[in-house]
Amino acid sequence: MEDSYRFFENRKCEYFPCHKGMEYLNCLFCYCPFYWMENCPGTPEYMQTEQGKLKLCDPCVFPHRPENYDKVIRGLERVLGSYKRT
Numbered sequence: 001m002e003d004s005y006r007f008f009e010n011r012k013c014e015y016f017p018c019h020k021g022m023e024y025l026n027c028l029f030c031y032c033p034f035y036w037m038e039n040c041p042g043t044p045e046y047m048q049t050e051q052g053k054l055k056l057c058d059p060c061v062f063p064h065r066p067e068n069y070d071k072v073i074r075g076l077e078r079v080l081g082s083y084k085r086t
Contacts, residue, residue: 006069019061029063033076041071 010016010027017025034040035057042062047054063072 007066019064022061022064024066026064026066026069028069029072032057032060032063033072034063041068041075 006028007024007026008028009025010030013027013030016027018030019025032040032042034042035055040062042057042060044060045056045058047056062068
């Protein structure tokens with residue numbers, strides 16, 4: 001498979017498929033690297049709790065779409081590039 005490093009689907013995962021209705025589900029970014037970002041590129045929902053606003057990423061499939069691999073990598077490069085190496 002060409003560019004196989006960009007896509008990984010774990011059909012043996014006990015949670016697979018974590019998002020229904022997707023033909024191809026990229027598990028490479030199983031836990032979204034943008035979860036901590038307030039303005040992430042995905043489509044999360046928010047719920048108000050006693051402690052404040054809670055980000056709900058369950059409905060978001062941004063990191064799982066194979067065509068978003070480059071966007072995820074560019075976002076990580078921007079974030080990680082802002083840290084100086086020691």
